[in-house]
Amino acid sequence: AQTVTQSQPEMSVQEAETVTLSCTYDTSESNYYLFWYKQPPSRQMILVIRQEAYKQQNATENRFSVNFQKAAKSFSLKISDSQLGDTAMYFCAFSYGGTSYGKLTFGQGTILTVHP
Amino acid sequence: NAGVTQTPKFRVLKTGQSMTLLCAQDMNHEYMYWYRQDPGMGLRLIHYSVGEGTTAKGEVPDGYNVSRLKKQNFLLGLESAAPSQTSVYFCASNTGSSYEQYFGPGTRLTVT
Numbered sequence: 001a002q003t004v005t006q007s008q009p010e011m012s013v014q015e016a017e018t019v020t021l022s023c024t025y026d027t028s029e030s031n032y033y034l035f036w037y038k039q040p041p042s043r044q045m046i047l048v049i050r051q052e053a054y055k056q057q058n059a060t061e062n063r064f065s066v067n068f069q070k071a072a073k074s075f076s077l078k079i080s081d082s083q084l085g086d087t088a089m090y091f092c093a094f095s096y097g098g099t100s101y102g103k104l105t106f107g108q109g110t111i112l113t114v115h116p
Numbered sequence: 117n118a119g120v121t122q123t124p125k126f127r128v129l130k131t132g133q134s135m136t137l138l139c140a141q142d143m144n145h146e147y148m149y150w151y152r153q154d155p156g157m158g159l160r161l162i163h164y165s166v167g168e169g170t171t172a173k174g175e176v177p178d179g180y181n182v183s184r185l186k187k188q189n190f191l192l193g194l195e196s197a198a199p200s201q202t203s204v205y206f207c208a209s210n211t212g213s214s215y216e217q218y219f220g221p222g223t224r225l226t227v228t
Contacts, residue, residue, distance in 0.1 A: 004158075033215045045206065045219035091158055095215050101166050102147055102210040103174065104217060106158035
């Protein structure tokens with residue numbers, strides 16, 4: 001079974017600075033997807049960014065980008081120009097491709113606090 | 117378009133009581149899921165369904181039952197609640213042809 005590990009329980013950053021959240025995963029499969037979800041205090045789960053394993057190019061969504069290192073099984077999230085609204089719990093998640101029915105395996109989460 | 121809704125939002129149960137959590141989606145999604153969120157453990161899959169009338173076990177199914185009699189609804193039941201089931205429960209849905217899951221707002225359940 002796959003596992004997802006987030007080794008940073010908490011992180012903090014000053015507004016307008018850059019922060020990187022780490023995630024590693026373990027799988028023997030080659031067809032899979034990786035995700036970062038944001039959970040603000042409202043508790044709503046919000047998809048931040050998605051990466052297909054077969055794509056070599058790192059995904060980018062505005063201020064959010066990933067560093068996908070397939071051989072190292074690493075999937076970090078970089079947040080540039082941090083904003084107060086980025087304060088949230090961030091979850092890394094994994095899903096097999098093919099007939100996995102989209103089931104997600106989550107990491108433990110990282111609490112990010114953005115300070116003014 | 118309400119997306120994914122969950123009822124109730126909060127509930128307190130006594131040990132041994134039963135209850136049903138309702139998840140509804142109006143996006144005509146094929147797949148639906150129930151997760152529980154506990155501190156330091158992320159979200160874990162309880163049960164899931166890949167279509168009306170189907171259900172399957174996830175990572176932590178013990179103590180829960182589910183039903184999907186209608187495509188838009190996915191029910192999670194606790195027959196005899198235990199304090200270990202104190203958690204936040206999330207429902208999610210997926211079209212079946214993409215890998216993005218749409219989450220409901222969550223239900224906070226406390227079992228005393």
